[in-house]
Amino acid sequence: MKRYYITTPIYYVNSAPHIGTALTTIVADACARFQKRRGREVYFLTGTDENAPKVHRVAQERGVPTQLFVDEMAEVFERTWSALHIEYDVFIRTTEARHKHVVSEVFRRLREQDDIYRGSYQGWYCISCETFFASNKIDESRTCPDCGKPLEWRDEPCYYFRLSAYESRLREHIKANPQFIQPEVRRNETLGFINEGLQDVAVSRTGSDWGVPVPDDPESGVVYVWFDALLNYLTATGWRERGEGYLDTWPPDLQLMGKDILPRFHATLWPAMLMALGLPLPERLYGHGWWIVNKQKMSKSLGNVYAPLEVAQSLANAAGCELDYAVDAFRYYMLREMPTDADAEFSLEGFEARYNGDLANDLGNLLHRTLSMMHRYFGGRVPDGARLDAGLADLFAQQAAQTTEAFEAVDFPHGLREAWQIIGAVNRYYDEQAPWTLMKQGNAARAGQVLYAGLIAARLLSALVEPVMPKVAREIARQLNLAAVPSWNEAIAVNAFPVGHTLQEPKPIFPRLQVKQPAPSTPTPHAGEEGRAVSAPSPTSHTHQGVSNMQDTITIDDFKRLQIRIATVKAAEPVPKSTKLLKLTLDVGGEERTIVAGIAEDYAPEQVVGKQIPVLVNLQPALIRGIVSEGMMLAADVDGKAVLLHPDREIPSGSGVR
Numbered sequence: 263m264k265r266y267y268i269t270t271p272i273y274y275v276n277s278a279p280h281i282g283t284a285l286t287t288i289v290a291d292a293c294a295r296f297q298k299r300r301g302r303e304v305y306f307l308t309g310t311d312e313n314a315p316k317v318h319r320v321a322q323e324r325g326v327p328t329q330l331f332v333d334e335m336a337e338v339f340e341r342t343w344s345a346l347h348i349e350y351d352v353f354i355r356t357t358e359a360r361h362k363h364v365v366s367e368v369f370r371r372l373r374e375q376d377d378i379y380r381g382s383y384q385g386w387y388c389i390s391c392e393t394f395f396a397s398n399k400i401d402e403s404r405t406c407p408d409c410g411k412p413l414e415w416r417d418e419p420c421y422y423f424r425l426s427a428y429e430s431r432l433r434e435h436i437k438a439n440p441q442f443i444q445p446e447v448r449r450n451e452t453l454g455f456i457n458e459g460l461q462d463v464a465v466s467r468t469g470s471d472w473g474v475p476v477p478d479d480p481e482s483g484v485v486y487v488w489f490d491a492l493l494n495y496l497t498a499t500g501w502r503e504r505g506e507g508y509l510d511t512w513p514p515d516l517q518l519m520g521k522d523i524l525p526r527f528h529a530t531l532w533p534a535m536l537m538a539l540g541l542p543l544p545e546r547l548y549g550h551g552w553w554i555v556n557k558q559k560m561s562k563s564l565g566n567v568y569a570p571l572e573v574a575q576s577l578a579n580a581a582g583c584e585l586d587y588a589v590d591a592f593r594y595y596m597l598r599e600m601p602t603d604a605d606a607e608f609s610l611e612g613f614e615a616r617y618n619g620d621l622a623n624d625l626g627n628l629l630h631r632t633l634s635m636m637h638r639y640f641g642g643r644v645p646d647g648a649r650l651d652a653g654l655a656d657l658f659a660q661q662a663a664q665t666t667e668a669f670e671a672v673d674f675p676h677g678l679r680e681a682w683q684i685i686g687a688v689n690r691y692y693d694e695q696a697p698w699t700l701m702k703q704g705n706a707a708r709a710g711q712v713l714y715a716g717l718i719a720a721r722l723l724s725a726l727v728e729p730v731m732p733k734v735a736r737e738i739a740r741q742l743n744l745a746a747v748p749s750w751n752e753a754i755a756v757n758a759f760p761v762g763h764t765l766q767e768p769k770p771i772f773p774r775l776q777v778k779q780p781a782p783s784t785p786t787p788h789a790g791e792e793g794r795a796v797s798a799p800s801p802t803s804h805t806h807q808g809v810s811n812m813q814d815t816i817t818i819d820d821f822k823r824l825q826i827r828i829a830t831v832k833a834a835e836p837v838p839k840s841t842k843l844l845k846l847t848l849d850v851g852g853e854e855r856t857i858v859a860g861i862a863e864d865y866a867p868e869q870v871v872g873k874q875i876p877v878l879v880n881l882q883p884a885l886i887r888g889i890v891s892e893g894m895m896l897a898a899d900v901d902g903k904a905v906l907l908h909p910d911r912e913i914p915s916g917s918g919v920r
């Protein structure tokens with residue numbers, strides 16, 4: 263059986279991994295784990311691109327022999343990936359002899375068959391992108407159209423690869439194979455790029471002897487680093503060394519990369535090289551969008567480059583959670599917010615919000631409350647007669663199927679949203695069925711059945727989240743006292759826990775993060791009644807702050823006019839023709855209310871159902887898009903994004919807030 267072959271790009275080692283390279287690698291790891299859990303044999307490749315002139319330059323600037331520098335950097339990459347729970351099968355380095363042999367051999371073969379020919383080059387060169395630009399592609403600034411750095415004039419003899427000869431075959435292949443380039447937007451970009459006309463590519467470079475020498479003609483310098491680097495995917499299969507054996511891996515099933523290196527390199531130069539070699543093309547190329555930070559591209563000069571392990575470590579410190587789980591939380595954030603078609607904003611606040619919301623409140627809490635009640639009511643053993651309600655069994659199966667479909671399409675944000683609907687459904691079910699009330703009423707049998715749904719859901723979720731959060735998945739399985747995380751096919755079994763199955767004590771996986779509050783500028787209402795809080799400014803200091811501030815203060819009586827209550831969200835749906843609004847149906851202590859909330863850009867309906875939120879209930883009703891809104895929910899505002907507020911533990915709906 264052919265192995266499912268997944269690749270990341272091989273990364274330049276002139277700088278350490280950052281959240282961009284981590285994204286591609288984590289997406290690839292999640293795809294690899296997903297395919298493995300579905301029973302396929304997977305071959306997952308990553309590695310380092312070490313022959314680039316810019317790598318050589320950085321080593322020289324640091325005064326380190328280049329080979330020593332790349333050896334050290336390759337280790338940094340391997341260590342980082344292992345700390346991020348990346349489980350690759352092969353880590354390739356382009357300075358390995360076996361790879362250099364492949365590059366030389368391919369160069370020779372293509373030169374013999376006249377796909378590579380000798381010519382000369384005059385033009386503008388970007389050393390950072392390792393790319394030549396035709397004069398009509400650049401303006402007076404003589405800077406690189408891709409990265410903005412200054413271009414150098416080059417005038418030299420060189421070898422060319424006959425890319426232009428493959429233009430129509432490439433176009434036909436892309437048109438005939440809609441899955442070849444994904445997502446759709448990248449396919450269109452590539453077709454646009456090809457339609458501008460493909461030029462032959464200069465595939466040798468002079469100026470530095472770092473790299474693979476042009477075979478049989480070392481005077482011509484070294485092989486162009488992209489021609490060299492792309493061949494790593496072939497080297498790693500054992501092509502040339504293993505005879506026909508490489509076909510147990512070749513061709514790649516899924517090649518992942520960022521959008522910048524798809525149209526020009528992976529979707530044109532690379533398949534054309536393979537066509538020239540007469541080799542089958544990759545099944546699927548997937549180019550994700552970019553992380554941007556504060557609406558800007560990440561760059562060293564802006565100082566906004568994040569190192570993945572530092573981000574995870576800072577969460578572990580702040581939340582007091584184990585580093586392994588903080589790393590998994592980081593992986594979750596990367597995949598839940600993953601830029602697919604468009605670019606996406608990376609922010610620490612966004613990471614914290616997902617951690618507190620999706621992981622601490624949703625996933626962690628579902629497991630914790632289910633196990634706590636199982637221990638409290640049934641001594642931690644699955645009671646007699648417990649089985650899953652048919653409606654929930656269908657819903658679980660349906661959500662698992664949709665998660666599968668989305669993961670297969672590398673759409674992790676969608677897949678995770680589908681999986682999280684299971685959590686929403688169980689929380690709703692608990693609220694409707696109220697096992698705590700059933701116990702008080704002496705109906706332990708029914709309470710046991712209700713909680714059984716939580717066990718089955720947690721077990722299913724351990725499988726669905728495993729590609730994303732492998733250590734968390736194992737911990738969920740451990741707390742459920744399962745020998746292992748179930749495989750994808752076993753995961754939807756509805757009778758997975760035999761009667762008497764004992765459960766482990768619940769242990770919080772994701773302790774809630776206390777988000778730092780700005781120091782209060784006015785005394786809290788409570789302090790106003792019972793004496794002022796020490797940290798609050800005194801009335802005298804207030805007067806010194808100026809009149810405008812005084813006018814902003816309200817009295818405790820003003821505050822008392824606000825009636826804020828904790829409501830439980832029973833249902834949520836988008837307001838038609840609005841991208842911002844959700845219609846929420848609330849339980850405010852036995853009373854049902856409808857409100858319209860401007861949170862649709864930050865929360866999907868299923869994320870808020872089951873949540874407890876503070877609501878201002880004595881606000882004058884207002885007609886919003888034809889819906890009478892009877893109150894206003896309160897949420898934190900983080901750079902214009904709404905972040906829901908929740909009580910510290912589940913409390914009766916309708917509880918007052920003072």
Ligand code: ME8
Pocket residue numbers: 270271272273274275281282283285286311491492493518519520521522523551552553554560
């Ligand atoms: O391109 N957001 O290596 P590289 C998302 N050696 N992804 C980002 C990103 C960001 N802000 N910044 C970079 C190379 N990336 C070549 C590949 S393969 C034969 C040779 C992604 O170290 C980028 O899109 O520059 C690409 O997938 C990878 O990180 C770049 O790695």
